[in-house]
Amino acid sequence: MERVQDMPQKKQKQKRVSINFLFFTIEVLILMLIGFIFFNVDEIKIFKPKEFTECDHVHFASPSISPSSKLNDPNEIHLIHAQKNGLKFPFVTNVEFDSEIDSLKRKSVLLEVTDNKFYQLKSLYNSKPYLIPEAVDMLNEIGYRFQRKLKEKKYNNYRFRITSLLRTEETQNKLSHFNHNATLHSAHLYGTTVDISYKNFINTKKDTIESSYEAVQTLTKVLVEMREECKFLAVRERHQSCFHITVVVCQPIAEKNNHHFYSKVK
Numbered sequence: 463m464e465r466v467q468d469m470p471q472k473k474q475k476q477k478r479v480s481i482n483f484l485f486f487t488i489e490v491l492i493l494m495l496i497g498f499i500f501f502n503v504d505e506i507k508i509f510k511p512k513e514f515t516e517c518d519h520v521h522f523a524s525p526s527i528s529p530s531s532k533l534n535d536p537n538e539i540h541l542i543h544a545q546k547n548g549l550k551f552p553f554v555t556n557v558e559f560d561s562e563i564d565s566l567k568r569k570s571v572l573l574e575v576t577d578n579k580f581y582q583l584k585s586l587y588n589s590k591p592y593l594i595p596e597a598v599d600m601l602n603e604i605g606y607r608f609q610r611k612l613k614e615k616k617y618n619n620y621r622f623r624i625t626s627l628l629r630t631e632e633t634q635n636k637l638s639h640f641n642h643n644a645t646l647h648s649a650h651l652y653g654t655t656v657d658i659s660y661k662n663f664i665n666t667k668k669d670t671i672e673s674s675y676e677a678v679q680t681l682t683k684v685l686v687e688m689r690e691e692c693k694f695l696a697v698r699e700r701h702q703s704c705f706h707i708t709v710v711v712c713q714p715i716a717e718k719n720n721h722h723f724y725s726k727v728k
């Protein structure tokens with residue numbers, strides 16, 4: 463008799479247990495979804511289709527360039543692209559840079575480059591951490607492809623180091639004085655050009671700076687691949703142990719609201 467009376471209670475208990483289990487499963491699934499979005503949000507952001515990244519550089523680069531698998535583009539060609547798409551009038555002094563940078567940042571003529579999961583900036587003594595937006599996109603694409611290739615090969619995870627970005631004429635003159643390889647007229651003056659070191663990389667697991675044959679090979683492959691797609695011009699600078707890279711812009715950007723394009727007409 464007791465057993466028969468207990469039955470409805472037991473059934474109710476079983477029902478409660480299965481409802482609790484269902485809620486638990488739903489909670490776990492929601493947490494997994496949140497975790498997935500959280501860890502992938504950067505990649506989603508970076509690979510959100512953009513006009514710039516979708517543009518066919520091989521056919522619509524401005525000025526046009528030919529694909530190449532060699533990372534040896536001469537300075538004159540870097541300069542042609544830098545002058546066409548970057549600042550029309552380089553900053554003469556560091557004081558001039560300091561007084562104008564906030565306004566150029568607000569207008570998105572120049573963007574600040576900061577450390578992220580793809581790269582780190584070395585202490586910058588002779589340059590300012592700014593580039594035109596197209597060059598920042600290019601840098602992130604190099605970083606993403608570098609990470610992807612390292613993962614494919616199951617190599618250690620590395621981040622590359624950026625050693626130089628935008629220079630003023632003042633800092634460029636100083637550099638040329640101390641280093642005869644630093645040409646006086648450099649694409650670094652225009653905010654289109656960046657140096658990536660191949661001497662050392664950040665080992666993200668150990669949080670150490672080290673040289674790595676695998677990382678150099680992987681970075682070189684990525685750069686050759688992107689040079690073949692006409693995404694930039696590049697040259698290996700042996701004295702500085704870096705790749706000197708100038709962005710190639712897919713469409714003319716003369717209509718940009720760029721103070722340095724128009725207001726300093728001489």
Ligand SMILES: [Zn+2]
Pocket residue numbers: 626650656657705706707
């Ligand atoms: Zn350089």
